[in-house]
Amino acid sequence: MRRVLLLLALVPALLLPQGSYAQNAQRRIDVSGRWFVNFDFHGTPVTFSLVLMQEGDKLTGNLQEIKLEGGLQGNSINFLAKSEDATFDCKGIVQGNTISGTLTYANAANLEPPSTHPFTATLVPQRTSAAPQRHEFVPTVFYRQFSAANKPVLTVSPGDTIHTTTVDAGGSDEKGITRSLGGNPQTGPFYIETAGPGDTLVVHLTRIRLNRGWAISDDALVGRALDSELAVKMKDGGKPVRWHLDTQRGIATPEKPLEHLTRYTVPLLPMLGCVAVAPDSMQAAPPTGDSGPWGGNMDFNEIVEGATVYLPISVPGALLYVGDGHAVQGDGELNGNALETSMDVEFTVDVIPGKRIIGPRVESATEIMAMGLGGSMDDAFRAATSSMAQWLTEDYELTPSEVAQVLGTAAQYKVSEVADRDAGIVLKIKKELVQPLVPAAK
């Protein structure tokens, strides 16, 4: 079954208090702003997003998706957040940028008796207007799970740029040295200041360049691509194939081409197979071969230099991971492996506070793209359509009838990935078609 009792599935768009996000240095304590509330629920670490708005002694705001009311007396704070499903009764003491206290959770349906848990809340720092920084980061550890529990390797601010490298899917670096067991070991996680659950992370990929002259692939076709007849023909596939990457000429060629491929060359188009944020800590950390709303091993060959990736944030700091560089990849990553290689990458991060998207989005100079992921291509296709419908509804303010008319005339679907547990389908729309629809106020 799927029953998870702490009923807090989704954090919707937040209404943030205007202009008073940090604690004021006034005489009276002002707790207005956004906080991360951490507590332990019978052994599982949980982080909630808390938005408080203070007027005099009265508090309003939200705990995750739930409206709250409460008050402040001296440095004693209390509030009650009550939804159809659950009630959270919080009491605590404010000390600087920290609140300590207890949270009592009661299931509205009285399915179980209430339980009380100590919590600590910390104020989320406001975004600063300081000049963006560029960080050089040399990775020394490579993670194999997109985990909220991995210690951030670097903390940066929105607007900052990170320059770093990634090892290949098998764990080998630019010198061919094995640095990790394979399975898409990642560089990161990077902690982005001010980012929290309910926000969207923006990753501008400013540089994705090869940093070695070879890549590894193979000659199998993945099972998902094979009907029974082709399966029989392809039964002997699976041998490793080493490719030469010629950055001068911008092409890849098999190092030892078979008879009919001696004239085969394919243009280099370096891309990142993985861009991810950490899912929330209540979930098991996914392996770096998996994908989900949080991105991950999307293996989409338009996540290239110049593209922007948007991901929904579930944990404080977003925890950004990158890895799994491909020198070239056909749609679907049919060999299971693309031309796997290490990579020299640079990206600028940003945060859109209070904007929650339901799945990965990608933007190029000319197109907006919504990615659908699912256990079958049909499910992935529906997810992509649903995600783009959300995009058109929220950012372009289209009604359902209008969404249908635009999709019917402008939709372009391509297959991104069939080699992993999730298949991926991407729904693209040319910007020139929807640009005229942008609401005046935006």
Add this chain to the structure above:
Amino acid sequence: MRRVLLLLALVPALLLPQGSYAQNAQRRIDVSGRWFVNFDFHGTPVTFSLVLMQEGDKLTGNLQEIKLEGGLQGNSINFLAKSEDATFDCKGIVQGNTISGTLTYANAANLEPPSTHPFTATLVPQRTSAAPQRHEFVPTVFYRQFSAANKPVLTVSPGDTIHTTTVDAGGSDEKGITRSLGGNPQTGPFYIETAGPGDTLVVHLTRIRLNRGWAISDDALVGRALDSELAVKMKDGGKPVRWHLDTQRGIATPEKPLEHLTRYTVPLLPMLGCVAVAPDSMQAAPPTGDSGPWGGNMDFNEIVEGATVYLPISVPGALLYVGDGHAVQGDGELNGNALETSMDVEFTVDVIPGKRIIGPRVESATEIMAMGLGGSMDDAFRAATSSMAQWLTEDYELTPSEVAQVLGTAAQYKVSEVADRDAGIVLKIKKELVQPLVPAAK
């Protein structure tokens, strides 16, 4: 179940006798050449392809896929075609370009007793070297099934060009007059001389132009595109939407745009939703909303002016149908209807004798494309991959390992159709990548 006892599923590549396709006017009868054998099998009309090669009194060749041996005495002919599954024993009298006689069918496994059937065979005319003709054809009847039983509206030769019109999916012509019940009524069928089972039909689309200023669509999204959440949002869809087609400016706009679509325009890209040949007469004739290896309602928005469509032929004359013009169509035909309109079309037909492909292929100036059709997108995806693997294997002589390497680096998949019973996925490869692989002899 699926049991069809007459075991003649596929006609493989034929080895045709060189240069003696027609009957010689010599003293001695020469039956060398290709014949269509027609007989009635307990109420079902059946057409077989027969290739005879005569040396003296001895006959060799093939009946469908099966090797035959036989002889000729005066104008008496007899031959036996025997496969693992079945035996066909034929006896007849040759009179000019006709053979009349009896065919005795015996199931090799003795599942049933043998049965004997009168047959008539007619010699397939040889391809002439006459100059190609251009035919003006004004349709008066529109068929709603891709049937082998519909009488050809025109007979043309390979190399000929046909200029005609199509009504829209709802049956309305360029003047808006209803000419047929809807459901993609077709112009055709056109009989192509020399074409027969086991050949490939080539349709060069030289002209696909609008011939009226409006199109009909709607504002629904088809069920296959909806997850449960989007289904709820889209529940009120389905109203017809009339579009203005501005051929001057090359754009389409809703005639009465809703509030947020007043600035929405989309470039015209006229295409044919249907290009088909008739399936063999042993099968029920499919409705013109269906698709299959024989093409049909493929709704692929790259079947445009300039494209070439290849279809496997199953009946004498191929019986080509065209229809279902779209002024514009997003990938997948998400509204169920694209911008449905009548069309002015012109195409040149050709036949590749003895080449059998397993599904529709499309070629543009820059790409080769194999279409997969299936009950799910996953099945369509596998079919597209399998069809392109055949293409690379047969036309480029690649081994399975080589096929895998090319597909892994060069495959591009797009969704063609999700609005009909079959979903469609198209696997495309840039010609510039595979052109260097063309075998020297080709």
Add this chain to the structure above:
Amino acid sequence: MRRVLLLLALVPALLLPQGSYAQNAQRRIDVSGRWFVNFDFHGTPVTFSLVLMQEGDKLTGNLQEIKLEGGLQGNSINFLAKSEDATFDCKGIVQGNTISGTLTYANAANLEPPSTHPFTATLVPQRTSAAPQRHEFVPTVFYRQFSAANKPVLTVSPGDTIHTTTVDAGGSDEKGITRSLGGNPQTGPFYIETAGPGDTLVVHLTRIRLNRGWAISDDALVGRALDSELAVKMKDGGKPVRWHLDTQRGIATPEKPLEHLTRYTVPLLPMLGCVAVAPDSMQAAPPTGDSGPWGGNMDFNEIVEGATVYLPISVPGALLYVGDGHAVQGDGELNGNALETSMDVEFTVDVIPGKRIIGPRVESATEIMAMGLGGSMDDAFRAATSSMAQWLTEDYELTPSEVAQVLGTAAQYKVSEVADRDAGIVLKIKKELVQPLVPAAK
């Protein structure tokens, strides 16, 4: 695309006039009752269901799903049926049980200009109270399409019983004589008096018995059952296997069992692979290997002696077809062929007027079963769930929440068919669970 302009997709439950279904022998003409309206729509024969209720000179009722209003003057009749999508304006002359006149169809959205068509309507006879009859029927023709155009072989009344035989899927009869090309040739169609579009046909299978001692099957596994690994293992399958049917001992055994199957026996459980009604005449007639809401080649191994099959009727007389007997069939019909054999069958037919179901239903002594059909198992699964939800909603008057609770605790799903174009999944519920929920009034 899918555009069929004559917008008459579904005939909903009809409200039939009480007790005056036939024409009264009064002085004044009374047209109250149900009529079948036949006309030709640009080459396509169309049949509509018309229900008229007369009060004085005023007429109310329905044309297909659309409410109508009209009047009668002498023997001149006129009425207008107007929906959101279309208007039908009918004028005619009543003569006995026939109305002749013209029908003018206008698309509400003015997509095309109106068109006028001559029609003939015939009064549907009322159900008689005569004693049910038993008909012996010896088939001489076997159809390979579930067509509305095939001439009925026998006309019977609701409540009547038909005793007949079916040939096997390959066309062979009880003596092993080939009577038709294979592909599930059918016995029928049987015309059921009073039955018309919008009704439900009930087929009680009172006898399904073997009438010969052998069956044909094979040793392949169909593609839908094969992952890539199993495809390789099964690559040599496809040889015919002849089975001995021992009705004395009630078992089947391979006639020449392979080494490890010498002790293999399987109990006989004779079933019908096909039970169908004809789809409406606007659709292409499906091949007898296909399935749909109208039933067809369902290959469900619980369609056995004692079971009742329910099918939604689309044409006058329902046009019932039966065929494709299996001596034994595992779930899914994995070999493509089950143990195919001829059969001795008897069934009693009935009609539920005005009850429209969305797909095939089956009932046994202990279970109710809703069949879902679709291009993938996932689609078939959804269709089965949707069909059972309709059943629980309409016959048991359950709300959506109640439907969910019953399905969550009582649903049993089995795979019926994977060997044909549609996969089939059946949702079963034990009668003992839902029997207590039957509304008091029923």
Add this chain to the structure above:
Amino acid sequence: MRRVLLLLALVPALLLPQGSYAQNAQRRIDVSGRWFVNFDFHGTPVTFSLVLMQEGDKLTGNLQEIKLEGGLQGNSINFLAKSEDATFDCKGIVQGNTISGTLTYANAANLEPPSTHPFTATLVPQRTSAAPQRHEFVPTVFYRQFSAANKPVLTVSPGDTIHTTTVDAGGSDEKGITRSLGGNPQTGPFYIETAGPGDTLVVHLTRIRLNRGWAISDDALVGRALDSELAVKMKDGGKPVRWHLDTQRGIATPEKPLEHLTRYTVPLLPMLGCVAVAPDSMQAAPPTGDSGPWGGNMDFNEIVEGATVYLPISVPGALLYVGDGHAVQGDGELNGNALETSMDVEFTVDVIPGKRIIGPRVESATEIMAMGLGGSMDDAFRAATSSMAQWLTEDYELTPSEVAQVLGTAAQYKVSEVADRDAGIVLKIKKELVQPLVPAAK
């Protein structure tokens, strides 16, 4: 991509040395037997299975699936295991039941340079003939991942019986006290002595009984069950429903039944939603809502008292988890939640050394059952078929043709699960059909 460089996907059936599994107490060291080799591969803990057979100074055997050769000099051991893909060169010192040394891994294709890693190997104890024990185990910690890293809560021997309890899917125990965050918290893991990678775990469920009088469910239908129409009808679902469990009468009823369900009762059939072993440590630990070859959240309503579950073991000790009790569950677990409740469970464990199965198997008194899991029902269906084909091939020694004939006549498929990421389909065969086929030697 999916590239994991340490090429050791599957451990095949092992040929274990006969009768000398433990170290002999002879003068000369004898290392014959089975060892677990632990090492760290760039941060990832890896466990390999090592089988050594000693003759004089010479060693043969297997490291995982790879044949090895080596020797022993005094207490110095060395061996080389070499496959097509990789070479492992091991050197070490034997001390009692431990070997310490270094393992050098080289990729055969020279994809990366070789790397050397310290290892420790420990001898696997031989199975003792001691009388089986019964263990009372009271759980205090509940895990939410099927992890190889969780410390075993109890170590038992093959043949032993464990009596314990499980909390419900939401983490509540028999008294309704919340003991864990929800999401199927598990009791375990239990370490089974002698069990290791390449073996099969056998879990005889001897007792699955309710230990409280209520369960929680809801009134939603999961998305996978909804077509667009049913999605709209079910849009308001999702409210919790509390059920009364009456163990006296053996039935469940809603505590506050809605209007039409006041007479609805459903028989109790307590089952375990989760039975799992830990996947190998190179994989990320799956959440307890997921399933795989290692079992997990299978939600199959025939995993009941009296059933036996077979799972392929990937780690030393197998690490058995159990949880997610359901008082009643319809096929598919359509509500997402079944009747979720705590449970009193008892089971006897056993190990089949050297037998590797490809997925979960279940056995009842009357049936053998192979479970298929996959991202779509179609994939799950293929997996179930493939798994049963393996079963028939290995245990019944059937050829592919024979497998096809048995499946075609004996297969029964049911849907186990549609509520989680993997769908599940179970292929069942009646034991009475295949029992006569058991090879004489078995």
